[in-house]
Amino acid sequence: MIRIAIPNKGRLHDPTVQLFKEAGLPVLGGSSRKLFAKTSDPEIQFLFARAADIPEYVQDGAADIGVTGLDLISETESNVEILLDLNFGKANLVLAVPEESSIVSPEDLQGMRVATEFPNITKNYFGNLGIEIEVIKVSGACEMTPHVGIADAIVDISSSGTTLVTNHLKPIADVFKSSVYLIANSETKENNEKVLHIKTALESVLHAKNKRYLMMNVPHQKLDTIKDILPGLAGPTVMKVESKSDTLAVHAVIDADVVFATVSKLKEAGASGILVVPIERLIP
Incomplete structure (x- = not known):
């Protein structure tokens, strides 16, 4: 059983619960008024605790991993493994x-x-x-x-x-x-792959937050122009549209803050049927 210590109240509680929900580990059958809560994984449970106590809980093994502020980790001088900046609670x-x-x-x-x-x-x-x-x-x-x-x-x-x-x-x-970090007990991190899976799940949500998925139809002769416009992760995915011999389906992941300008350029370059959708999780 992996036990995750999360803040039981305050400004860090709701963002933490929401992040785990988006990562596929929602709180089930519990609340911050209880000590423990189940998740969608029978081998993982939450422990609700004061944010200030979480570094020591993780250090001492009462929890395997935890979520708390970097200021509290530094203040308690706890011997824990820093896994991931969760990029909130700054x-x-x-x-x-x-x-x-x-x-x-x-x-x-x-x-x-x-x-x-x-x-x-x-x-x-x-x-x-x-x-x-x-x-x-x-x-x-x-x-x-x-x-x-x-x-x-x-x-x-x-x-x-x-x-x-x-x-x-x-x-x-x-x-x-300071910001909020995911931390782990040193011994648990070395001996349990589940800790790495949890980190990867949270990391995938964070990667996805500022990305958007673009889909569009592009005339074959315009493909090179469209590819020059798209600032994708590793270049766009290009597929043939069966019903139209001269049309290609182009998909790409781009930063959310360039969507407005990029879509305008794509439209001018001849793209049509442009669809912009959010991404729930993104694993590089």
């Missing part, structure tokens, strides 16, 4: 001070206090800069600490910067860039 850990503060750089904080929920990341950041500070560990409401005299600055997660502005704080440096 956020920065930023160093911020009160708007009215004269502090403008990390060097200005020499000997001062910095409050954070990420003491290890913070210590490493300032240590690499050769700056001595006092780290004040908090478990919440970090942005309030400079205003009540607990700290001179904070290191906290910022996705949009709105929370900092609301609390009259200004960022002065980026400390750590």
Whole structure:
């Protein structure tokens, strides 16, 4: 049995569940209020846990693989295998001070206090800069600490910067860039092919998200022109249309952000019956 630890709540829960659903491993007969849930594969089950606990669950073998933020992996200093950047949940850990503060750089904080929920990341950041500070560990409401005299600055997660502005704080440096990753227990990764299958399934969904599948009819004499237009993965697939001796069916995979311009060029070059469809999974 392979156990996958996923966030039980918060901003990472829904995107994680959706990604596994698209990869063919939906949550069955369970919810985030339960500890475990089945999947469409009888040998795979989900374990719902706090995102902050997942690195240690995977390290200790309570889960074989897990999904959590890179910031939490780094903060816990867990010994896990990094398998795949899932490309969502992007956020920065930023160093911020009160708007009215004269502090403008990390060097200005020499000997001062910095409050954070990420003491290890913070210590490493300032240590690499050769700056001595006092780290004040908090478990919440970090942005309030400079205003009540607990700290001179904070290191906290910022996705949009709105929370900092609301609390009259200004960022002065980026400390750590984070997104959500798939991780694995080192021993399980080496001894279970199912882990690789899960990684491949998720990877195929990610590859497909920004791709589109094009199908069109092309006059035989226009094929070379059409092929020059198409920025496919490895060139288009060309097939004969049986009902029309001078017409070919051309299929190609292209990036979603060039569909608009590409379709216009194809139409001008003589393509017809152009069909653009999304791709559910793409395995290179």
